[in-house]
Protein backbone atom coordinates (compact mmCIF):
# COMPACT_ATOMS: atom_id res chain seq x y z
CA UNK A 426 0.00 0.00 0.00
CA UNK A 427 1.31 3.48 -0.90
CA UNK A 428 1.93 5.86 2.01
CA UNK A 429 0.30 8.65 0.02
CA UNK A 430 -2.11 8.31 -2.89
CA UNK A 431 -3.31 11.44 -4.64
CA UNK A 432 -5.60 11.40 -7.64
CA UNK A 433 -6.83 14.37 -9.64
CA UNK A 434 -6.65 16.52 -6.54
CA UNK A 435 -8.10 20.00 -7.05
CA UNK A 436 -8.71 22.95 -4.75
CA UNK A 437 -10.62 26.02 -5.82
CA UNK A 438 -10.80 28.97 -3.44
CA UNK A 439 -13.64 31.45 -3.88
CA UNK A 440 -12.15 34.92 -3.43
CA UNK A 441 -14.44 37.92 -2.85
CA UNK A 442 -13.82 40.83 -5.22
CA UNK A 443 -14.11 44.32 -3.74
CA UNK A 444 -14.27 47.49 -5.79
CA UNK A 445 -12.09 50.35 -4.49
CA UNK A 446 -13.47 53.29 -2.50
CA UNK A 447 -16.24 53.76 0.05
CA UNK A 448 -19.06 52.87 -2.35
CA UNK A 449 -17.17 49.66 -3.21
CA UNK A 450 -16.88 48.81 0.50
CA UNK A 451 -20.60 49.44 1.08
CA UNK A 452 -21.59 47.41 -1.95
CA UNK A 453 -19.24 44.64 -0.85
CA UNK A 454 -21.03 44.58 2.48
CA UNK A 455 -24.44 43.82 0.92
CA UNK A 456 -23.59 41.95 -2.25
CA UNK A 457 -20.37 40.07 -2.89
CA UNK A 458 -18.97 38.94 -6.19
CA UNK A 459 -16.56 36.07 -6.19
CA UNK A 460 -13.87 34.86 -8.52
CA UNK A 461 -12.51 31.32 -8.37
CA UNK A 462 -8.79 30.74 -7.74
CA UNK A 463 -7.69 27.26 -8.78
CA UNK A 464 -4.81 26.81 -6.31
CA UNK A 465 -4.33 23.08 -7.10
CA UNK A 466 -5.37 21.66 -10.42
CA UNK A 467 -5.85 17.89 -10.97
CA UNK A 468 -2.63 16.81 -9.29
CA UNK A 469 -1.90 13.04 -9.10
CA UNK A 470 1.02 11.16 -7.51
CA UNK A 471 1.86 8.19 -5.29
CA UNK A 472 4.49 8.08 -2.59
CA UNK A 473 5.77 4.78 -1.19
CA UNK A 474 6.51 4.20 2.52
CA UNK A 475 9.97 5.46 3.48
CA UNK A 476 10.36 7.84 0.52
CA UNK A 477 11.63 11.39 1.09
CA UNK A 478 10.05 13.68 -1.47
CA UNK A 479 10.70 17.38 -2.09
CA UNK A 480 7.80 19.52 -3.12
CA UNK A 481 9.05 22.49 -5.13
CA UNK A 482 7.45 25.47 -6.76
CA UNK A 483 7.57 29.25 -6.82
CA UNK A 484 5.51 31.37 -4.39
CA UNK A 485 1.81 30.77 -4.83
CA UNK A 486 2.27 27.54 -6.81
CA UNK A 487 -0.05 25.55 -4.55
CA UNK A 488 2.37 23.64 -2.29
CA UNK A 489 0.90 24.66 1.07
CA UNK A 490 -2.64 24.13 -0.21
CA UNK A 491 -1.69 20.58 -1.25
CA UNK A 492 -0.08 19.89 2.13
CA UNK A 493 -3.19 21.21 3.87
CA UNK A 494 -5.36 18.78 1.88
CA UNK A 495 -2.96 15.90 2.59
CA UNK A 496 -3.15 16.61 6.32
CA UNK A 497 -6.91 17.11 6.39
CA UNK A 498 -6.86 20.80 7.31
CA UNK A 499 -8.98 21.68 4.28
CA UNK A 500 -11.35 19.75 2.01
CA UNK A 501 -10.40 19.17 -1.61
CA UNK A 502 -12.82 20.65 -4.18
CA UNK A 503 -12.49 17.39 -6.11
CA UNK A 504 -10.22 14.38 -6.43
CA UNK A 505 -9.10 11.71 -3.98
CA UNK A 506 -6.44 11.58 -1.27
CA UNK A 507 -5.38 8.74 0.97
CA UNK A 508 -2.58 9.05 3.49
CA UNK A 509 -1.53 5.94 5.44
CA UNK A 510 -4.68 4.31 4.08
CA UNK A 511 -6.95 7.00 5.57
CA UNK A 512 -8.97 9.84 4.10
CA UNK A 513 -7.33 12.94 5.65
CA UNK A 514 -10.32 15.28 5.91
CA UNK A 515 -12.23 12.72 7.98
CA UNK A 516 -9.61 13.45 10.69
CA UNK A 517 -9.96 9.95 12.20
CA UNK A 518 -7.78 9.19 15.20
CA UNK A 519 -6.06 6.41 13.23
CA UNK A 520 -5.03 9.07 10.70
CA UNK A 521 -3.91 11.72 13.19
CA UNK A 522 -1.78 9.19 15.06
CA UNK A 523 0.20 8.43 11.92
CA UNK A 524 0.95 11.89 10.59
CA UNK A 525 2.47 15.17 11.60
CA UNK A 526 2.64 18.62 10.04
CA UNK A 527 5.46 21.02 10.83
CA UNK A 528 5.20 24.53 9.47
CA UNK A 529 8.39 26.54 9.70
CA UNK A 530 6.53 29.79 10.29
CA UNK A 531 4.09 28.46 12.90
CA UNK A 532 4.75 27.18 16.39
CA UNK A 533 2.88 24.90 18.75
CA UNK A 534 5.11 25.23 21.82
CA UNK A 535 3.87 27.64 24.47
CA UNK A 536 6.12 30.70 24.39
CA UNK A 537 6.46 31.37 28.13
CA UNK A 538 6.74 27.76 29.29
CA UNK A 539 9.64 25.34 29.04
CA UNK A 540 9.27 23.02 26.02
CA UNK A 541 9.08 20.10 28.47
CA UNK A 542 5.70 21.35 29.74
CA UNK A 543 4.27 21.50 26.22
CA UNK A 544 5.66 18.02 25.57
CA UNK A 545 3.80 16.72 28.64
CA UNK A 546 0.57 18.18 27.23
CA UNK A 547 1.23 16.46 23.88
CA UNK A 548 1.99 13.23 25.72
CA UNK A 549 -1.43 13.42 27.40
CA UNK A 550 -3.16 14.16 24.06
CA UNK A 551 -1.55 11.06 22.56
CA UNK A 552 -2.28 8.93 25.65
CA UNK A 553 1.36 8.12 26.31
CA UNK A 554 2.21 6.62 29.70
CA UNK A 555 4.70 8.68 31.74
CA UNK A 556 7.37 6.05 31.12
CA UNK A 557 6.72 6.05 27.37
CA UNK A 558 6.74 9.85 27.33
CA UNK A 559 10.07 10.02 29.22
CA UNK A 560 11.64 7.44 26.95
CA UNK A 561 10.46 9.17 23.74
CA UNK A 562 11.56 12.63 24.90
CA UNK A 563 14.93 11.20 25.83
CA UNK A 564 15.38 9.43 22.50
CA UNK A 565 14.28 12.36 20.30
CA UNK A 566 16.16 14.92 22.39
CA UNK A 567 19.34 12.85 21.90
CA UNK A 568 18.76 12.66 18.16
CA UNK A 569 18.15 16.41 18.02
CA UNK A 570 20.88 17.28 20.52
CA UNK A 571 18.51 19.53 22.47
CA UNK A 572 18.18 17.75 25.85
CA UNK A 573 19.72 20.57 27.91
CA UNK A 574 17.37 23.24 26.48
CA UNK A 575 14.03 21.64 27.24
CA UNK A 576 13.71 23.14 30.74
CA UNK A 577 14.17 26.75 29.58
CA UNK A 578 11.18 28.89 28.59
CA UNK A 579 10.76 28.62 24.83
CA UNK A 580 11.11 32.40 24.41
CA UNK A 581 14.71 32.14 25.62
CA UNK A 582 15.73 29.62 22.95
CA UNK A 583 17.50 30.56 19.73
CA UNK A 584 15.56 30.11 16.51
CA UNK A 585 17.45 26.89 15.69
CA UNK A 586 16.88 25.47 19.19
CA UNK A 587 13.21 26.39 19.00
CA UNK A 588 12.85 24.61 15.66
CA UNK A 589 14.44 21.48 17.14
CA UNK A 590 12.06 21.63 20.12
CA UNK A 591 9.14 22.10 17.69
CA UNK A 592 10.29 18.97 15.81
CA UNK A 593 10.44 17.04 19.05
CA UNK A 594 6.88 18.09 19.90
CA UNK A 595 5.66 17.22 16.40
CA UNK A 596 7.24 13.74 16.48
CA UNK A 597 6.47 12.68 20.02
CA UNK A 598 3.74 10.32 18.78
CA UNK A 599 6.18 8.65 16.34
CA UNK A 600 4.26 9.50 13.16
CA UNK A 601 4.99 7.46 10.04
CA UNK A 602 4.23 10.26 7.58
CA UNK A 603 5.82 13.68 8.05
CA UNK A 604 4.69 16.80 6.22
CA UNK A 605 7.17 19.62 6.60
CA UNK A 606 6.46 23.06 5.20
CA UNK A 607 9.69 25.10 5.11
CA UNK A 608 11.17 23.38 8.20
CA UNK A 609 14.46 25.30 7.94
CA UNK A 610 12.97 28.73 7.22
CA UNK A 611 15.18 31.50 8.62
CA UNK A 612 17.69 29.13 10.24
CA UNK A 613 21.44 29.68 9.90
CA UNK A 614 23.50 27.21 7.89
CA UNK A 615 24.51 25.11 10.92
CA UNK A 616 20.97 24.87 12.26
CA UNK A 617 19.71 23.95 8.77
CA UNK A 618 22.27 21.16 8.62
CA UNK A 619 21.30 19.88 12.07
CA UNK A 620 17.62 19.71 11.08
CA UNK A 621 18.51 17.88 7.83
CA UNK A 622 20.68 15.36 9.67
CA UNK A 623 17.93 14.73 12.14
CA UNK A 624 15.36 14.16 9.39
CA UNK A 625 17.68 11.68 7.67
CA UNK A 626 18.12 9.80 10.93
CA UNK A 627 14.39 9.79 11.68
CA UNK A 628 13.64 8.55 8.16
CA UNK A 629 16.13 5.69 8.50
CA UNK A 630 15.24 4.73 12.04
CA UNK A 631 11.46 4.66 11.58
CA UNK A 632 11.19 4.12 7.80
CA UNK A 633 9.10 7.27 7.88
CA UNK A 634 7.75 8.87 4.73
CA UNK A 635 8.67 12.55 4.45
CA UNK A 636 7.22 15.21 2.19
CA UNK A 637 8.86 18.59 2.49
CA UNK A 638 8.72 21.96 0.86
CA UNK A 639 11.73 24.24 1.05
CA UNK A 640 13.09 27.22 -0.78
CA UNK A 641 16.59 26.08 0.23
CA UNK A 642 17.84 23.75 -2.47
CA UNK A 643 20.45 22.38 -0.06
CA UNK A 644 17.57 20.81 1.92
CA UNK A 645 16.22 19.18 -1.20
CA UNK A 646 19.54 17.91 -2.57
CA UNK A 647 20.60 16.56 0.85
CA UNK A 648 17.33 14.82 1.68
CA UNK A 649 15.20 14.05 -1.33
CA UNK A 650 15.53 11.16 -3.76
CA UNK A 651 12.57 12.45 -5.63
CA UNK A 652 11.05 15.85 -6.34
CA UNK A 653 7.63 17.01 -7.41
CA UNK A 654 7.54 20.33 -9.24
CA UNK A 655 4.34 22.29 -9.00
CA UNK A 656 3.65 25.37 -11.09
CA UNK A 657 0.41 27.36 -11.11
CA UNK A 658 -1.34 24.50 -9.34
CA UNK A 659 -0.23 21.83 -11.80
CA UNK A 660 2.29 19.06 -11.36
CA UNK A 661 4.87 19.59 -14.10
CA UNK A 662 7.55 17.11 -13.03
CA UNK A 663 7.75 13.99 -10.87
CA UNK A 664 11.09 12.19 -10.69
CA UNK A 665 14.70 12.29 -9.53
CA UNK A 666 16.73 15.49 -9.28
CA UNK A 667 19.32 14.12 -11.73
CA UNK A 668 16.70 13.44 -14.35
CA UNK A 669 15.27 16.91 -13.76
CA UNK A 670 18.64 18.47 -14.54
CA UNK A 671 19.05 16.31 -17.66
CA UNK A 672 15.57 17.11 -18.85
CA UNK A 673 15.44 20.84 -18.14
CA UNK A 674 19.10 21.78 -18.51
CA UNK A 675 20.17 20.62 -21.96
CA UNK A 676 23.51 22.33 -21.34
CA UNK A 677 26.49 22.00 -19.01
CA UNK A 678 28.49 24.65 -17.26
CA UNK A 679 32.15 24.90 -18.39
CA UNK A 680 34.46 26.96 -16.18
CA UNK A 681 37.90 27.83 -17.57
CA UNK A 682 40.89 29.58 -16.00
CA UNK A 683 42.86 31.21 -18.81
CA UNK A 684 46.52 32.30 -18.82
CA UNK A 685 45.49 35.62 -20.44
CA UNK A 686 42.23 37.49 -21.00
CA UNK A 687 40.29 36.57 -24.15
CA UNK A 688 37.59 38.79 -25.68
CA UNK A 689 33.91 37.95 -25.37
CA UNK A 690 33.66 37.79 -29.16
CA UNK A 691 36.17 34.95 -29.31
CA UNK A 692 34.73 33.13 -26.30
CA UNK A 693 31.19 33.17 -27.66
CA UNK A 694 32.26 30.69 -30.35
CA UNK A 695 32.60 28.04 -27.60
CA UNK A 696 29.29 28.54 -25.81
CA UNK A 697 26.85 30.98 -24.26
CA UNK A 698 28.81 33.30 -21.98
CA UNK A 699 27.56 33.11 -18.41
CA UNK A 700 30.24 35.33 -16.84
CA UNK A 701 33.72 36.72 -17.49
CA UNK A 702 35.83 37.75 -14.51
CA UNK A 703 39.30 38.61 -15.82
CA UNK A 704 40.83 35.30 -16.79
CA UNK A 705 38.00 33.20 -15.33
CA UNK A 706 35.16 32.49 -17.72
CA UNK A 707 31.98 30.45 -17.32
CA UNK A 708 30.22 29.21 -20.45
CA UNK A 709 27.04 27.22 -20.99
CA UNK A 710 27.59 24.54 -23.62
CA UNK A 711 24.92 22.30 -25.12
CA UNK A 712 25.30 18.72 -23.93
CA UNK A 713 25.58 17.35 -27.47
CA UNK A 714 28.32 19.87 -28.36
CA UNK A 715 30.30 19.43 -25.14
CA UNK A 716 33.12 17.14 -26.37
CA UNK A 717 33.73 19.14 -29.55
CA UNK A 718 33.63 22.55 -27.88
CA UNK A 719 35.82 21.50 -24.95
CA UNK A 720 38.48 19.98 -27.25
CA UNK A 721 38.42 23.10 -29.45
CA UNK A 722 38.79 25.33 -26.39
CA UNK A 723 41.71 23.25 -25.08
CA UNK A 724 43.45 23.41 -28.48
CA UNK A 725 42.76 27.07 -29.31
CA UNK A 726 42.63 28.99 -26.02
CA UNK A 727 45.34 29.46 -23.33
CA UNK A 728 43.49 27.16 -20.89
CA UNK A 729 45.19 26.54 -17.52
CA UNK A 730 42.34 24.74 -15.83
CA UNK A 731 38.92 23.56 -16.99
CA UNK A 732 35.98 22.01 -15.18
CA UNK A 733 32.63 20.80 -16.46
CA UNK A 734 29.61 20.61 -14.16
CA UNK A 735 25.86 20.57 -14.20
CA UNK A 736 24.46 24.06 -13.63
CA UNK A 737 23.25 24.78 -10.07
CA UNK A 738 19.86 23.18 -9.48
CA UNK A 739 18.40 26.59 -8.46
CA UNK A 740 19.23 27.91 -11.94
CA UNK A 741 17.68 24.90 -13.63
CA UNK A 742 14.46 25.17 -11.67
CA UNK A 743 14.44 28.96 -12.11
CA UNK A 744 14.65 28.47 -15.89
CA UNK A 745 11.80 25.94 -15.82
CA UNK A 746 9.58 28.36 -13.92
CA UNK A 747 10.66 31.35 -16.02
CA UNK A 748 9.80 29.44 -19.17
CA UNK A 749 6.42 28.82 -17.57
CA UNK A 750 5.90 25.37 -19.03
CA UNK A 751 7.49 21.98 -19.55
Ligand SMILES: Nc1ncnc2c1ncn2[C@@H]1O[C@H](COP(=O)(O)OP(=O)(O)OP(=O)(O)O)[C@@H](O)[C@H]1O
Pocket residue numbers: 438439440462463464482483484485486487488489490491
Ligand atom coordinates in the same frame (compact mmCIF):
# COMPACT_ATOMS: atom_id res chain seq x y z
N1 LIG B 1 -7.48 30.64 1.93
C1 LIG B 1 -7.24 31.08 0.70
N2 LIG B 1 -8.19 31.79 0.05
C2 LIG B 1 -7.99 32.23 -1.21
N3 LIG B 1 -6.87 31.98 -1.94
C3 LIG B 1 -5.88 31.29 -1.34
C4 LIG B 1 -6.02 30.80 0.00
N4 LIG B 1 -4.89 30.13 0.32
C5 LIG B 1 -4.09 30.20 -0.76
N5 LIG B 1 -4.68 30.90 -1.76
C6 LIG B 1 -4.14 31.15 -3.10
O1 LIG B 1 -3.85 29.89 -3.70
C7 LIG B 1 -2.62 29.93 -4.42
C8 LIG B 1 -1.67 28.88 -3.88
O2 LIG B 1 -1.26 29.25 -2.57
P1 LIG B 1 -0.30 28.33 -1.67
O3 LIG B 1 -0.19 28.98 -0.32
O4 LIG B 1 -0.77 26.94 -1.71
O5 LIG B 1 1.09 28.45 -2.47
P2 LIG B 1 2.55 27.96 -2.07
O6 LIG B 1 3.07 27.19 -3.24
O7 LIG B 1 2.56 27.28 -0.75
O8 LIG B 1 3.33 29.35 -1.98
P3 LIG B 1 4.55 29.81 -1.00
O9 LIG B 1 5.79 29.17 -1.51
O10 LIG B 1 4.55 31.30 -1.21
O11 LIG B 1 4.17 29.42 0.40
C9 LIG B 1 -2.13 31.37 -4.31
O12 LIG B 1 -2.56 32.06 -5.45
C10 LIG B 1 -2.81 31.90 -3.06
O13 LIG B 1 -3.02 33.29 -3.15
